[in-house]
Amino acid sequence: LDDRYVASAKNGLRGAKITFRYPSVGATENTILAAVLAKGRTTIQNAATEPEIMDLIIMLQKMGAIIELGANRMIYIDGVKELRGIEHSILPDRNEAVSFACLAVATGGKILVKGARQADLITFLNTLRRIGGEYRVTNEGIEFWRASAKSLKPIDLETDTHPGFMTDWQQPMAVLLTQAEGTSGIHETIYEDRFGYTNDLNLMGADITVQTKCLGEIACRFKNKGFYHGAVIRGATKLRPARLTVRDLRSGIAHVIAALTADGESTIDGIEELDRGYEKIDKRLKNLGADIKRVQ
Known part of the structure; x- marks a missing residue:
């Protein structure tokens, strides 16, 4: 058992007052799941409130749980x-919707994301429209495209907990901002080290600098800690093909969007990481007209 963590409650779990220093989605989900069958009342302070949390609560309530939301x-x-x-029925994947939206705007195409819900994407939709993307909400989902053939517009944004701009959205958005005319900034306030993929985009011709300075109007919890949590993106830059290795799930989809935006053939290794979050991504991209082939 040296490499494992084992937890047990011989007499069962009991309710408790729990306060999170940060509103973590995973911590909130796990605490809720433990508390619904614990003896007594559990109070969670500073809980995450993402749509996925609300959907979990709705499901558990159907199953017989007693869960209340406070201010x-x-x-x-x-x-x-x-x-x-x-x-x-579980929620549609917000991150997939954003990824395909960014792909449509980056390549000048038009993509209908079936099942995408406007209510879950309000912050992203506002950002997309500000930089020159456009969308239309239909009964089937949301359709995305670029508003005009002109370059996109730069923007400064920072990631935040819900209802802010999700940290999982900044990677595909960064690809879009390489095509914006001017200087953009991304201030990452959720994870301290999530800009490794910018080295790959720079290899493809992007002009991105990462720094330890807080780029937002308000200093974040990473201030003066030496973490590279800010990215300055100068555009527009023409992307060229490259051989890339997927670092993680979200950087992997940024690689794909960048490769489809670039002129020429790119090779992306480590796609099993992409399969974890984007089912049959190559087949779906083919259906959209992409020239993509999976090599075993």
Whole structure:
């Protein structure tokens, strides 16, 4: 058991007051799942409030849980003895919707993302429209395209907890901003080291500098800690093909969008990471007209 973590509660779990220093999605989900069958009341202070959290609460409530939402990121859970089976449809993936939206605008195409929900994407949709992207909400989902053939417009943005701009959206957005005429800035306030992929975009011809300075109007929790959590993107730059290796899931989709934006053939290694979050991505891109081939 040297390389494993083992947790046990011989007498069962009991309710508790829990305060998060930061509103983590994973921590909130796991605490809710533990609390619904614990004895007594659990109070979560500074909980995450992402749509996925709300959907989890709705599902558990259907199953017999007692969960209440309070003001200022408070969640109250009264434990129950058992849960029952139900039928529940999960939310569409917000990150997939944003990825395909960025792909449409970057390549000058038009993509309808079926099932995408405007209510879950308000902050992204505002950002996309500000830089020159456009969208139309339909009964099927949301259709995305570039508003005109002209270069996109630069923007300064910073990632934040919901309802702010998601950290998982900044990688595909960075590719778009390489095609914007002027200087853009991205201030990453969620993760301290998430700009490694910019080295790959620079290899393809982008002009991106990362720095430890806070780029937002308000200093974040990484101030003066030496973390490279700010990116300055100068554009527009013509992207060229390259051989890339996927660093993680979100940087991987940025690689794909950049490769499809560039003139010429690119090779991307380590695509099994992409498969973790984008099912049959090569087949779906082919259906959109991309010239893409998976090599075993």
